[in-house]
Amino acid sequence: MFWIIAVITLGSALMMVLNRNIFHSALFMVVTFIGVAATYVMLQADFLAAVQILVYAGAITIFIVFGIMLTVRGNMKQTNLFSKNAAAAGLVSLVLILINAYMAVNTNWSISSAEPPTETVGQISELMLTKYVIPFEVAAILLTVALLGAIVIAKEVKKTS
Amino acid sequence: MQILINLANGIRSWLEGMGLSAASAEVIMSAVGALAVVIFILTHVIILILAERRVAAFIQIRKGPNRLGPLGIGQVIADVVKTLSKEDIIPAAADKFVFKIASTTLFATALLTFAVIPFSKGMVIQDLNIGIFYFIAMASTGTLSILMAGWASNNKYALIGGMRAVAQMISYEIPMVFSILGVVMLTGSLKMSDIVLAQKNMWFIVPQFIAFVVYYVAATAELNRAPFDLAEGEQELIAGYFIEYSGIRWALFMMAEYASMVAASAIATTLFLGGWLAPFGLDTIFGVTIPGFVWFMIKLYFMLFTFLWVRWTFPRLRVDHLMHFGWKFLIPVSLANILVTGIGIYVYQRIIS
Structure with missing residues (x-):
């Protein structure tokens, strides 16, 4: 089961990069995200899986709208092109993958013998609102500031046009 | 509907008796449950198409669908044959x-x-711990398919319809989630069976009436139904995102619309109308025990009827009015509802302790 999910996830991730049509790339990205969510389900993190689908797969629609808006091309086949540095980029990613694989294989993972908890939402919220309350609130303020900034930028563009 | 549960348990033990492991029996039972749900939905799609046409005919004094055959049943056959033969x-x-x-x-x-x-x-396929959250996550992915249809048709009307659907569904998802949050705060659980059982003494439509209204409006918008059917507004966009579809593919869009309508009504029933619980503790009437399934279906059909009623009664909104209504009215109201609910819960706990 894991291998099926892994092949689908990685295959669609690869297709996302290689595809020339940005619309198809975005759709492959959804498949990748759903694959990641399936991996979470296999790890018994069902809340995280639902968040993954809601936040990432749900945001793809917005991504597509912006992708179409920002890539004005006559032909959809030329919307997701490669730059001339494809060889260098490939080399860098290959090295990165090798380093990651080396680290993952050689790290001494500690395996907990405890049963996975059935109720995860309550524990996550407990941690978020007690131990990690300050980072949580800072993130909230940061997002609000970003939202306000986006609104201000959008409004100003309207005035000048 | 104890019979159905007994039947499910019977099949499970029969499968295990055939020499299958418990896990594979579980997989087969999930498949059987999924099949049952598909049949359930398809049956209701047929009933709903007939109901929609008849309600429309009654409300707007139309002639056809009320008269074709007994109770207008001939209309269903005509519709299905027409769709499949295209x-x-x-x-x-x-x-x-x-x-x-x-x-x-x-x-x-x-x-x-x-x-x-x-x-x-x-009687639930998977009573997940995160039940209602799962529903929200799954419902939100429907937007993508609509955009896919609108874009892939390579048609201006379809694309406009798809884009409108995206804008509308993303805007109205926020008040919908916030209105559900009020119920979750009262229950303290995301599990559907817990939410139903928490309504043993009082249905949540009473303490969460504002949330119910917000949910209803937002769900209508999520379903792209009139008065929020801008994505497929006939006068402007002919049929919106599925304009290029015909035959069985078009029928799939219709079935998806009615299936999501049943789902939205079922969620409203579960969250606000007490799910399978009988009203006022009327489990037995004149000595006859009415199963929970029947109560659930009565409430479900009441909700479905209101959706049909609204569709044929109200005129369509304008796009900018729709956005203003969503962002400037529904979201503040639902946020205020969460605040009031929180204060209410706190005060209630103080009084009790």
Whole structure:
């Protein structure tokens, strides 16, 4: 089961990069995200899986709208092109993958013998609102500031046009 | 509907008796449950199409659908035969693969939401711990299929319809989630069966009436139904995002719409109308025990009828009015509802302790 999910996830991730049509790339990205969510389900993190689908797969629609808006091309086949540095980029990613694989294989993972908890939402919220309350609130303020900034930028563009 | 649960347990033990392991029996039982849900939905799609046409005919004094055969049943046969016998047309300039799968994925996402809906006590495919959250996550992915259909058709009307659907569904998802949050705060659980059982003494429509109204409006908008059917507004966009579809693919869009309507009504029933619980503790009337499933279906059909009623009564909104209503009215109201609910819960706990 894991291998099926892994092949689908990685295959669609690869297709996302290689595809020339940005619309198809975005759709492959959804498949990748759903694959990641399936991996979470296999790890018994069902809340995280639902968040993954809601936040990432749900945001793809917005991504597509912006992708179409920002890539004005006559032909959809030329919307997701490669730059001339494809060889260098490939080399860098290959090295990165090798380093990651080396680290993952050689790290001494500690395996907990405890049963996975059935109720995860309550524990996550407990941690978020007690131990990690300050980072949580800072993130909230940061997002609000970003939202306000986006609104201000959008409004100003309207005035000048 | 104890019979159905007993039947399910019977099949399970029979499968295990055949020498299958418990895990594989579970897989087969999930498949059987999924099949049951699909049949349930298809039956209701047929009933709903007839109901929609008849309600429309009654409200607007139309002639046809009320008279074709006894109770207008002939209309259903005419509709189905017409849809199935049509040619499957794919436009030459369409994005063919995306065009083909868009209708299927939309129906699949509508189908997936049924996994957590409790039809009666114990009658639920998967009573997840995060039940209602799962519903929200699955319902939100429907937007993508609509955009896929709108874009892949390579048609201006379809694209405008798809874009409108995206803007509308994303705006109205926020008040919908916030209105559900009020119920979750009262229950303290995301599990559907817990939410139903918490309404033993009082249905949540009483303490959460504002949330119910917000949910109802937002759900109508999420379903792209009139008065919020801008994505397919006939006068402007002919049919919106599924304009290029014909035959069975078009039928899939219709089925997805009705399936999501049943799902939204079922969620409203579960969250606000007490799910399978009998009203006022009327479990037995004149010595006859009425199963929870029947109560659930009565409430479900009441909700479905209000959706039909609203559709044929109100005129369509304008796009900018729709956005203003969503962002400037529904979201503040639902946020205020969360605040008031929180204060209410705090005060209540103080009084008790």
